[in-house]
Amino acid sequence: MLHVYRTTDTIANERYLFEVDTFFDELVEAGMHDFLHEKLYRNIIYQVDGARLNPDLSVSGKFGLTNLFNISSGCKAILLAVYYSNDRNAWVNFNSAGENALRLMYNLAKHIEIRIKYDGVVTASNECLVEFRGVTMTASKCLAESRKGIL
């Protein structure tokens, strides 16, 4: 399920991962990156950035051989959202994610809990349930309400 939080909302006891790049980079620098070698995370890096994570944590992609700090913000946002999917208090800022990253995230949200801070219009398919301010609805209803300015 996709849980959406708007700028004007308040969430008790939340941990809001606002600066996605900084938070992700610090996670990697702190050595907390083993999870990235799992298939799900490697697939995310490939699908969003067209890049491959190597065993030594270098990244081979469009810009040649680089490192995890240079993957896109949208990719980092999805990696964090999936990594923290079991933490009910962690919300990831998705406002810098491109359309391709959002589409992948909607797809993942059909199967796992994703919590995002997002001020745009949610355009997930109806197979994705969306929770908005405590109310669960289909994605199409969420889209209709967003367009009316209700959500």
Next chain:
Amino acid sequence: MSKEYTLKVDINHVHVSIDLHDKIVLIMGDSGTGKTYIFNMLRRYELGGNASIVKSNIPNKNIVTIKSKEDAHYKLVTCNRCTDDIIIFDKTEDYFDSKLVDWINKHPNRCIIMARGFKTNGIKARLESAKELEMEKIGEHTYLKTVDA
């Protein structure tokens, strides 16, 4: 129409060319297309990196990079004193507000905005100023250039 200027950035095997036809250029597009990569290259240059990696046919232009409210607060105060900087904005969704949009619209500095959409409402730019990055790989070299969105 203003004179056409170009900003070129070369680092390792990545070569970037940004056409600055207008005062404000909005670079849009999917994640992973190079927006933040270019921004980071220019930020390293701004912080004292190799001067030869950035070239432009715009005389006496300083590069100023902004990716947070703090950056905007401290650096734009400096930019207010001169009119010949190229200012590059990234992560605009996190800190853009009406005050900053108003500053961009009124100030004569050229601005490159890595945009994802909704928070750049109010920016006074021509439709033709909206660009995407087109990538071409030739051997081990990657070429990025701005094309119409």
